[in-house]
């Protein structure tokens with residue numbers, strides 16, 4: 110198992126051929142852009158480390174990937190999160206449930222979570238490895254560079270001199286490092302979390318201004334919030350492609366891509382960032398929203 114070299118599929122949509130880099134298929138458990146961002150840790154030895162530490166939301170895709178990394182490395186894994194509901198703890202699917210099954214030690218911090226998280230760095234001792242929220246850090250570049258190399262090899266094989274590479278952003282780390290390592294191609298992304306200023310602030314510590322990806326600005330959709338328009342878009346795309354996409358980031362990215370498709374003449378390569386383990390919990394929230402709106406309609 111080496112967690113690299115994912116396949117590239119394609120499908121036809123509105124007269125365009127859309128290519129999809131299937132990073133969701135890198136491995137059944139450890140996949141997507143989180144596997145790329147954590148590749149440095151997987152690929153190097155840390156003989157002094159026996160404990161992984163991180164923090165953030167209790168349905169996070171990164172949390173689940175960290176629980177897989179800890180298993181692969183035989184590390185114990187402690188994860189701090191704000192207060193967790195009993196309902197969330199009792200769920201038998203989704204990222205939290207799967208991370209707990211991987212042996213994650215979940216520690217709820219009831220008060221002043223942000224201050225607590227910021228302070229963690231001061232308490233790390235030599236056998237512990239702390240990975241920041243969203244893994245928005247320099248170590249993420251190694252795996253994203255590997256992804257860039259795979260894309261370059263494929264593009265020259267196909268004779269594509271300039272691609273439009275499409276990837277949704279949370280912290281923007283993946284999109285920024287991808288554009289940095291693919292200067293001949295255009296990387297397009299959208300801000301799924303926060304506004305344009307937030308996006309720029311996050312990546313300005315990682316790359317130079319001229320390496321910024323092109324932002325298709327999202328002004329309308331709030332992070333991880335079920336929305337009828339987004340559901341329609343992702344359903345259309347899933348049907349046309351026969352590929353399951355994530356229900357948090359991908360609907361926003363596909364929506365903005367389709368809105369801007371006519372302005373993007375280059376061949377399109379969409380990066381599938383994984384995350385489908387979280388779909389069961391998100392789909393429950395969608396069913397609730399759509400049943401409120403259409404009481405007689407049954408979905409799925």
Ligand SMILES: *Cc1c(COP(=O)(O)O)cnc(C)c1O
Pocket residue numbers: 141142143170171243277278279280281282283284355358359382383384385
């Ligand atoms: C984490 C994640 C992203 C965002 O990645 P960033 O590097 O934080 O921008 C996009 N899609 C999926 C499925 C993710 O899990």
